[in-house]
Amino acid sequence: MLELFSKLSRKRTSKDVAKERLKLVLIHDRANVSPQFLEMVKGEIIKVIQNYMEIDEEDLDIQLTRTQSEDGEGVVPALIANIPIKSVKNVGR
Template identity: 65%
Template sequence: MDLFKWFNKSTSSKDIAKERLKLVLIHDRANVSPQFLEMIKGELIKVISDYMEIDEEGLEIKLTRTKREIDDSTVPALVANIPIKRMKDKGNI
């Protein structure tokens, strides 16, 4: 039973609903188009590449919500996950 449940989990309709919602909300939330996010991504790569070698394929950037610490209110947040391959020698810049 448990195994069956586990096996079925990835295809349950509520998981599909959740994934679809998450994607649609990213764009609803800040009125941000996928192209706009791609632009930010390109700029980030440009800036960070001066200091470190990054995995451009693995770079993820998304809009989400987070609770602000000072007053606990919910604010939009831009989250970037940038895998670093190697730090560059600052002397060579």
């Protein structure tokens, strides 16, 4: 229980902010999109998911990268998301 409380009350340190910025720069280089574009996409994804689930935004990880196409003939962009779900909302049941 104490661990849960400490995680919930944790504030973002300058180390966390710097790490997030470095991730954005690396993603920008890999996917050839601006960090602002990636943040916009990330924000929209979070808004849609939050309509249906409570998520842990602290541990959320969304990356835009490149991967081999299904036909194996080229490289295509890929959106990879790791979104911890706290609970599912009772919407429309």
